[in-house]
Amino acid sequence: MVETMKWENGKLILLDQTKLPVSVEWISCDTYQRVGKAIQKLEVRGAPAIGAAAAFAMVLAWRKIVEKYETKRDAANTSNMQLQTYAAMLYGSHDHAAKKLQQQLLKKFLQARNDLDASRPTAVNLSWATKLMYDAACKMSEAGLDLPQTDAELEKLAVKVYEQDIAKNRKMGEYGAEVVPEEAVILTHCNAGALATCGWGTALGVIRSAHEQGKVKMVYSDETRPLLQGSRLTAWELLEDNIPVTTITDNMAAWSMKTKGINIVITGADRIAANGDTANKIGTYGVALAAKAHGIPFYIAAPASTFDFSLKNGTQIPIEERNANEVRSFQGKVSAPKNVNVFNPAFDVTPAKLIAGIITEYGVLRPPFSKSIKELKTKVLREELFTWKA
Numbered sequence: 232m233v234e235t236m237k238w239e240n241g242k243l244i245l246l247d248q249t250k251l252p253v254s255v256e257w258i259s260c261d262t263y264q265r266v267g268k269a270i271q272k273l274e275v276r277g278a279p280a281i282g283a284a285a286a287f288a289m290v291l292a293w294r295k296i297v298e299k300y301e302t303k304r305d306a307a308n309t310s311n312m313q314l315q316t317y318a319a320m321l322y323g324s325h326d327h328a329a330k331k332l333q334q335q336l337l338k339k340f341l342q343a344r345n346d347l348d349a350s351r352p353t354a355v356n357l358s359w360a361t362k363l364m365y366d367a368a369c370k371m372s373e374a375g376l377d378l379p380q381t382d383a384e385l386e387k388l389a390v391k392v393y394e395q396d397i398a399k400n401r402k403m404g405e406y407g408a409e410v411v412p413e414e415a416v417i418l419t420h421c422n423a424g425a426l427a428t429c430g431w432g433t434a435l436g437v438i439r440s441a442h443e444q445g446k447v448k449m450v451y452s453d454e455t456r457p458l459l460q461g462s463r464l465t466a467w468e469l470l471e472d473n474i475p476v477t478t479i480t481d482n483m484a485a486w487s488m489k490t491k492g493i494n495i496v497i498t499g500a501d502r503i504a505a506n507g508d509t510a511n512k513i514g515t516y517g518v519a520l521a522a523k524a525h526g527i528p529f530y531i532a533a534p535a536s537t538f539d540f541s542l543k544n545g546t547q548i549p550i551e552e553r554n555a556n557e558v559r560s561f562q563g564k565v566s567a568p569k570n571v572n573v574f575n576p577a578f579d580v581t582p583a584k585l586i587a588g589i590i591t592e593y594g595v596l597r598p599p600f601s602k603s604i605k606e607l608k609t610k611v612l613r614e615e616l617f618t619w620k621a
């Protein structure tokens with residue numbers, strides 16, 4: 232199975248997804264700003280993958296922030312001194328100094344969090360991960376951890392986000408495979424695979440698990456305009472794993488449902504509101520409407536970190552609008568008049584009423600979603616899997 236990112240020697244190495252399937256190239260990131268740029272440019276993409284990348288980016292941010300203070304300390308010719316001791320020298324009493332230093336560091340850390348959150352607004356996994364890291368750093372400061380300890384704990388937490396994502400996808404695969412019929416002919420949109428996560432995938436994770444059980448006859452992969460995540464990434468990923476795949480352009484989805492025996496649709500999600508309305512790659516809404524018209528069950532697969540329990544419904548989900556040139560041209564080739572008006576939303580919202588079930592690592596949620604999502608929230612809060620404790 233393909234790898235999306237690696238954390239090696241204090242650097243985040245990202246598979247450049249804009250180059251696939253033509254070439255396999257890696258990007259080495261040693262600043263949070265570079266990771267933010269990679270998220271913005273879709274070099275790393277897919278809700279869980281950008282969440283994990285952002286968690287590592289927060290580690291990089293913390294390191295640079297501390298490094299800056301160390302440089303100041305060294306300039307004051309006190310390089311052997313602990314940073315906290317240096318702060319004490321600057322600010323007086325040790326306790327007061329340590330507090331003041333932590334506050335300054337946390338303020339800068341908050342800035343890094345906000346910058347990363349701004350890189351892509353729709354997938355809530357991004358702000359879920361940066362909040363997790365920021366809140367943990369605040370708790371570590373309250374608990375009196377020194378800077379090297381904080382550094383080590385933050386790194387551990389980011390690795391946990393990464394590792395848990397793979398574990399969650401495997402669980403989703405187990406639950407999801409149960410809803411996949413024998414001789415399944417599945418339609419999926421965009422890429423919700425290993426490439427969009429830390430491994431295995433959400434929608435494609437379910438498809439992988441169902442394939443292991445011998446249930447998958449064919450996967451129809453929508454090309455997914457404008458950036459072709461379906462034909463470039465999903466098709467590539469499934470072929471790598473010898474899972475039968477047929478690529479279609481987006482405008483062939485309804486006709487394929489009518490003529491090709493599609494008996495289930497499974498896609499990923501970027502943000503799910505408390506009533507089940509779901510944002511996913513632009514075009515998903517149309518696929519859900521067509522599935523409804525053909526009596527085909529439409530499923531979403533997403534981890535709990537993709538739910539935004541604070542939003543009542545889908546109208547509150549921020550929808551990213553991307554550069555018009557993504558539509559006016561493709562990979563440098565002009566495909567429209569250069570001054571034509573363009574509407575380029577990256578996502579749309581599928582109303583809950585079109586969704587048969589939402590596959591999560593806690594099980595398959597069924598309508599009415601307001602109730603099943605409330606129950607999910609209770610389970611997530613009870614588990615507090617990622618809350619840092621001293």
Ligand SMILES: CSC[C@@H](O)[C@@H](O)C(=O)COP(=O)(O)O
Nearest residue numbers: 276277278423427433499500512
């Ligand atoms: C498991 S990934 C779920 C979603 O993030 C995926 O379906 C999607 O819409 C990705 O959009 P992208 O713009 O490629 O990041």
